[in-house]
Amino acid sequence: MDRRNDYDYKMSPLQSKHLNGDERSGVNYRWIPWGRRPPLPRDVAILQERANKLVKYLLVKDQTKIPIKRSDMLKDVIQEYDEYFPEIIERASYALEKMFRVNLKEIDKQSSLYILISIQESSAGILGTTKDTPKLGLLMVILSVIFMNGNKANEAVIWEVLRKLGLRPGVRHSLFGEVRKLITDEFVKQKYLEYKRVPNSRPPEYEFFWGLRSYHETSKMKVLKFACKVQKKDPKDWAAQYREAVEMEVQAAAVAVAEAEARAEVYFPCLQIPPMNCSSPSHGAKVHPWNLCPHNSLSRYYQSAEGNTL
């Protein structure tokens, strides 16, 4: 009987998912491909120790919401065991899921950036607000403006909306600080928003897009519902956005299923999972980051907005 709390399992690194179907079936363990010596028992304990350190490191670093660089992880925690990085990060990922119900997600393959996302439906408002609630509320407003505007919004449009909330650029707010810095700098660093110059604009104009983290932490459907609630409309009144939101949900659901199957194969290798269509691009490989993972931060605000008006 597999004791999930016992980390002494033989696990192959993520690379070995590329093994073909024959090697998968009927074998209890996924062996590490040739060219890499299997870790000795002593090494396993060290890898686990590094993984545990990495878990704490990630939990602390994630507090800022600024994506964590792989290079920082290697420098600060993994250090001399960098060749075992895939194994260490997989163990850390597992511990994060099993203990804290958060997913470690790579949101940017080129720059190897990672974020933590809560797996579960949020428990919004159970104990009132936290210090982050106002900022996330503001973010929700901006995300909805961007989405309803066709997935991008000119800076001028955003400020029009913010002015209605009593927020002005250059004026320090008690909750948000300097709002312009918050939305063009802080939210951008945290990957909630993207702030890009409109090409060929003179004088330079800028526009906002959803950031990678926003795609992970909330969904277009949620944002649509939020906008509808504020405007007292039905989501179907905005047909184009509704269609788009539904399509995203379907895609995200497919991705979630694929991910779950991939993980089940890794952690329960003795299970005979009916082989998926191996030509499917999502099988085994790192799936597309878009995922219907309701997150504590944004959905927490959203849910508390259910109860109160904005």
Place this chain on the structure above:
Amino acid sequence: MQGSTRRMGVMTDVHRRFLQLLMTHGVLEEWDVKRLQKHCYKVHDRNATVEKLEDFINNINSVLESLYIEIKKGVTEDDGRPIYALVNLATTSISKMASDFAENELDLFRKALELIIDSETGFASSTNILNLVDQLKGKKMRKKEAEHVLQKFVQNKWLIEKEGEFTLHGRAILEMEQYIRETYPDAVKVCNICHSLLIQGQSCDTCGIRMHLPCVAKYFQSNSEPHCPHCNDYWPHEIPEVFDPEKERDAGISKSSKKSSRSRQH
């Protein structure tokens, strides 16, 4: 875990949600913790009996053991309220405190901490802290900016502010007690009753021993003539009341509406 004799508890989704929410808030009072626990059961396992809080937390802690973190229970220094926070078992130095603070901000905290520890009352005035702004490591910080940083510490529950003076939040004491005792062994004050770190408390005018306010309350409970436990001299200070959660609930005082001018630890 290999060869460990302690039986490791099992974490269910109830425990995980609890842990995640506790982490989100940083520190919670016992009443909120109980509410939180009930909520987590309601979400995931309606029919199960709610485990006793102590066992529930021990369960979680046994799983977290390998990470050297645990949910720790403490008591607020000013009015004896039980609080809970997730803390590092390994010594937490200031740099590990949180990563959303810049080098100069952490150094500001360090300076404030030193003033607090050295002070007689356990409080450091805003003025004294701000006067040290020129000595900070890292980027130069103006006093105005330092004021905002101090407010950030209050919001993040590392410091408490009371009438322009700052002291350590119960959370900071829970998290950093070991670090403080190791780093400032000569300056540190300790409670004569519970032997834990003491920041705020009462002291004997004669022999100088100190006690936490909640420790005073418990020690001298229903004693009409309190005497110093060390030198037996008359204890000159007002004896506070022992914290009674039942009384507070009955009085129907909600956190937000309490009119007390004392700042609250939330």
